[in-house]
Amino acid sequence: MIQAKGYAAQDANSGLAPWNFERRELGPHDVQFDIQFCGVCHSDLHRIKDEWGGSIFPMVPGHEMVGKVVNIGSHVTKFKIGDIAGTGCLVDSCQTCDNCKDGLEQYCLNGSTETYNSIGEDGSPTYGGYSNTIVVKDDFVLHVSDKLPLAAVAPLLCAGITTYSPLRHWKVGKGHKLAVLGLGGLGHMAVKFGVAFGAEVTVLSTSADKEADARKLGAHHFVVTKDPEQVKAVTASFDFILDTVSAPHDLNMYLSLLATNGVHICVGAPPTPHEVSAFSLIGGRRSVVGSLIGGLPETQEMLDFCAERGIVSEIEIIDMKSIDTAYERMLKGDVRYRFVIDMATL
Ligand code: NAP
Ligand code: ZN
Secondary structure, three states: OEEEEEEEEOOOOOOEEEEEEEEOOOOOOEEEEEEEEEEOOHHHHHHHOOOOOOOOOOEOOOOOEEEEEEEEOOOOOOOOOOOEEEEOOEEEOOOOOHHHHOOOHHHOOOOOEEOOOOEOOOOOEOOOOOEOEEEEEHHHOEEOOOOOOHHHHHHHHOHHHHHHHHHHHOOOOOOOEEEEEOOOHHHHHHHHHHHHOOOEEEEEEOOHHHHHHHHHHOOOEEEEOOOHHHHHOOOOOEEEEEEOOOOOOOHHHHHOOEEEEEEEEEOOOOOOOOOOOHHHHHOOOOEEEEOOOOOHHHHHHHHHHHHHHOOOOOEEEEOHHHHHHHHHHHHOOOOOOEEEEEHHHO
16 A cells, blocks of 8 residues: 555544545556645535535545656556646546546446545545545546646646536637626636636625736626625626535525526535525526536646636645635635645645
8 A cells, every 4th residue: 555644634523634544556547646736625624524414534635636647557558657647526437327428427327436535446435635645547637737837727626627617518608798606716717717718707706805806817897795786786687607605695686687598507515505486587587507527528628728828726825734724714705716735735
């Protein structure tokens, strides 16, 4: 076995602390890479607090990691030692069901294996990217360009693909009015992609002090959702709302901002169910839909698109021991706009 170290939560109340564990020896199709940077996703916080249920402890969170390949299995042809590699939220899937065959491994009909908080093929739990090294099946490792600053690329592996994928699926672009709800890790990437795809982008935020940043990211308009006058002014105006909010919020209020046939896309995953009034939908033939991360081919497409366009995440690099402070700030909506852990500080 390969000795690894990381930060783990021992239960839902313990917070994170240093922890030593083992990774599997490389099989013929495995790639081992040493993690240089790992982004901090709000999902990590939901999971370590067991807000969604089903958390497996000890838990090493982290599903936005990039680093250098240090070892490859005998049948690996797509990577060589020294390559820059990344892994997002998935490390395995059946690869035979219709969804997997379509490159939609996140919707694997036999259940995909998540980077952490899953049970892998060998029956042992998976451990994520708040660690020094990882072993992943080659099909679930992404190629990362050396043209972009590596730390700022890490968040593309979750925040990036989670916003890129629905915007592509619903073909959001020129001629569309897109509202991005919540300007955090996912939200700021949604603004960048929305603008890159040619949409007219409005940020809907509870934080008035994020307006200058939103405009710097390329947003055309900014609405403070705590101000009833500003909200009223955008009633029935958006074709799409991309909802990245992590906490419970009143969907009915936001649905009233959709134009006829408007689509509210949920990517944020608050722990409690939304209450949607039928009247919020039927009045304007509106729909509420959802989207989960993205499959492997689309994740590679997104990374290549970002490399070509020079798109990265806006980040604040932190050392590993500051993770609790980072989580506290994240809970207050005070992330500008993704924390990334420098794994050299582990
Ligand atoms: P984040 O950085 O904490 O951003 C969330 C943003 O939501 C905050 O910055 C804040 O923006 C806004 N917000 C927070 N509480 C709010 C409230 N009560 N009402 C309205 N707005 C509020 O989190 P993230 O990492 O982007 O993740 C966002 C959510 O997406 C999480 O639930 C996460 O688990 C989920 N997620 C889903 C997928 C998927 O595949 N679907 C993938 C990754 C993450 P303002 O200050 O602008 O209001
Ligand atoms: Zn995530």
